[in-house]
Amino acid sequence: MTVSRPNPEAAPAASPAPLGGAEGAVPTGNSDLEVARHVLTTEAAGLRTLAAALDASLPRAVALLAQARGRVVVSGMGKSGHVGRKIAATMASTGTPALFVHPAEASHGDLGMIVAGDVVLAISNSGETAELADLVAHTRRFGLPLVAIVGRAGSTLARAADVALLLPAEAHEACPLGLAPTTSTTLQLALGDALAVALLTRRGFSAADFHNFHPGGRLGARLKRVEELMHSGAEIPLATPDLPMATALVRMTEKSFGCLGVTDGEGRLIGIVTDGDLRRAMAPNLLARPVGEVMTRGPMTIGPQALAGEALHRMNGGNGGTRRVTVLFVVDAENRPVGVLHVHDLLRAGLA
DSSP states (O other): OOOOOOOTTSOOOOOOOSSBOGGGOOOTTOOHHHHHHHHHHHHHHHHHHHHHHOOTHHHHHHHHHHTOSSOEEEEESTHHHHHHHHHHHHHHHTTOOEEEOOHHHHTTTGGGGOOTTOEEEEEESSSOOGGGHHHHHHHHHHTOOEEEEESOTTSHHHHHSSEEEEOOTTOBOSSTTSOSSSHHHHHHHHHHHHHHHHHHHHHTOOHHHHHHHOOSHHHHHHTSBHHHHOBOGGGSOEEOTTSBHHHHHHHHHHHTSSEEEEEOTTSOEEEEEEHHHHHHTOSTTGGGSBHHHHOEESOOEEOTTSBHHHHHHHHTTOTTOSSOOSEEEEEOTTSOEEEEEEHHHHHHTTOO
16 A cells, blocks of 8 residues: 655544543643542553554564564554664664664665565554654565554555554543543553563574663673673682591681582582581681581582572572572582682672
8 A cells, every 4th residue: 555645735534532631631730649540540541442453463573573574663653663663772772683773764765674584563643643654654665574563443554554453433532632642652651561571582582682672780790691790710719528627627717608519539519618617616626627527517508590680599598498598609510619609709790
């Protein structure tokens, strides 16, 4: 279908607002708190209506977006454009290559950014946004899939799209005038999140994948792997069960972790000596005793591929643990120590 710009000299066609207006108006004289609650409950009601109204068009839209060999190109004008930027950013950060193209800039050269293999996601509450006309026509000319988030089933955009995701007409703008985009943009944003999460689920996107796109900040720190933060090699404080405690104490002091891992003849971790063990074993003959008599068996461990966030959880007594610890030994599949992780390493990485 060819999409053309409206004739500026023609009288505008009378059409109802895509979402209800006056019915959602706030009575005059209400307090600020009442107005705020009205806005939130109105938008929440709109979200419930949208969720109930979803039909087979949603999985068709997800399938089109998932089949893209290129990028998902999101576009919208005004408030819909601001929503579109967020949707594109969410998709890009969750495994779906996406970018935002401003519809007005598209008409002045940026259509060249939209190429074979791309899928276009156009957003317009009215479905008659003039600035989208050239972009929509571009998709029809070159056979690019077009998904629309739109408020009117009979609008130009809805009729042009391969799949149109309709905002429910029963939802009302929270603005007392029924004019300012409020509920409509909330629904657009939520529907964009639904598409992004559905795509994420389809792709089997994991926490590790998420870390690849979020290396900075506290979230990025939680998604680092233990092997990126642990101490390895000669830094690991280790001893055998027959080592005298006099020598063990010197080694504990040298390594500065406040503990000592104990390994058997095969190099497997069988115990740990901590400051607490020393206090419990305090006696005149402590220095002469072998490490094996002082150690605590079955120390808490973690694998090198585990996420740093999981390590912090274990240190805090998670996963059914009964005690909090400050050090975890990192072990391989054979329970041989390959590293040691201190809570200070997690603090330096920004986890806590």
